[in-house]
Amino acid sequence: MAPATKKGVLERLNAGEVVIGDGGFVFALEKRGYVKAGPWTPEAAAEYPEAVRQLHREFLRAGSNVMQTFTFYASDDKLENRGNKLTFTGAQINEAACNLAREVANEGDALVAGGVCQTPSYLSCKSEVEVKAILKKQLDVFIKKDVDFLIAEYFEHVEEAEWAVQVLKETGKPVAASLCIGPQGDMHGISPGDCAVRLVKAGAQIVGVNCHFDPMTCVETVRKMKEGVEKAGLKAHYMVQPLAYHTPDCGCQGFIDLPEFPFGLEPRILTRWDMHKYAREAYKVGIRFIGGCCGFEPYHIRAIAEELAPERGFLPVASEKHGSWGSGLEMHTKPWVRARARRDYWDTLKPASGRPQCPSMSTPDNWGVTKGHADLMQQKEATTQDQLKVLFDKPKKQ
Known part of the structure; x- marks a missing residue:
């Protein structure tokens, strides 16, 4: 049974509690056959x-x-990309997502977070007024359904994230802001520290990053964001919801530049034991809102919850079918598998890929497309189409 009154997200974070987010719905549901890659709506x-x-x-x-709420890319301007094939309105999708999240949250001590993300309107250089109007329309449903707090996530440009925070802040609900940037900063080279300061000044109480990187x-x-906020004499809580993929070869745009994106990423997936290390490192840095994004499955979240069980004071329900560091293997029939029921085995394992001819890293496609570069994108797209036409029109050898 869910408690009659749940503590809010800021109440939990202010008390030093660990808040664990969920995983990547878009990628998980695409794999299961419910989401179409490309539009990702x-x-x-x-x-x-x-x-x-x-x-x-x-x-x-877990x-x-x-x-x-499963409302990623649920703004009306993004949903228009689906054309006539989409039979639901943005409001219907957002409301259905809120209902589902609330139904399950009430099965435990969980909160509902309404999420908005970057818009095609911003990337096509629409005005601040136009972008904010798109975001507000999505926000109206979250207010109607009374979500517990709001997340502005997956923003490549801190300017658009600031606009989103300003819109979300008007509701009076707690606001988290999460950029999809790496240590190099946003797509205009604004450092993580400066990005975080701008988001806090815009009204976000929780700041961090999600997606694009491991x-x-x-x-x-x-960590760089935290340093920037503290140097500016400001206060905030911190969140992280990364990919479940190893991305050491990525540039500033992250995994979308990898040749394997989005259908060949499985060889890069992190193990549950990698997730233990991630959770511990995030906690040591001072991050207390820890979750996942694309590639994360429930067993990854379970690993985070198990690693941080001493701090949280309990294990997740799913651990009943797991056991600490593989302890369930003690019941295996093979002695060499039973011998793996210990932490030092899994903590030091270097998993093999089983792919002898594959490189350990890729050369990313570094197009450098960002806001205002629509002409460049169209030019490169046209060049690619010309190359494909030559390839497929080439006469076949007899």
Whole structure:
């Protein structure tokens, strides 16, 4: 049974509690056959509510105490990319997502976070007024459904994130702001520290990063944000929700530049034991809102919850089917597998990829596309199409 009155996110963070976010719904549901890669829009909340509900439930069972609404890219300007094939309005999708998140959150001690993200309107150089209007329309549903707090996430440009925070702040609800940047800063080279200061001054009480980079890179980025905020004499809480992929070869745009994006990323997936290290490092840096983004599955969140169980004072329900550091293997029939039921084995393991001819890293596609570079993007796209046309029109050898 859920408690009658739940502590809010700021109340929990102010008390020094660890708040565990959920994982990456877009990628997880694409793999399960409910989301289309490319548009990445969340109409599954209205089309296949049972799939979204089940994923929420698995993350809750794994230890998450934040159910983020599946509203990523649910702004009207982004949903228009689906054309006539989309039979649901943005409001219907957002409302369905809120209902599902609340239903599952009430099954435990979890909060509901309404999420907005970057908009096509900003990337196509629309005005501040136009961008804010798009965000406010999505926000109206969150107010109607009375979410517990709000997250502005996946922003490549701190300017747009500031606009989002300003809109969200008008509701009076707690606001978290999360950029999809690495240690180099946003797409205009504004440092993580300066980005964080701007977000805090705009009204965000929780700041951090999500997506685009691996856990340790994201932790390092948030560390820089924390340093910047403290140097400016400001106060904030910190959050991190990274990829579940190793990305040491990424540039400033992160994993979207990798040749493997989005369908060949599985060889880069972090193990559950990698997640233990990530959770501990994030905690040591002073981050107390710790979760995941693309690639994260419930077992990754369970690993975070298990690593931080001493600080939280309890294990997640899903640990009943796991055991600490593989202790369940003690019941295995093979002696060499039983011997792996210990922390020092998994903590020092260097997993093999099983791919003898594959490189350990890739050469990213470094297009450098950012706001205002629409002409460059169109030019490169046209060049690519010309090259493909030559390739496919080439006469075949007899």
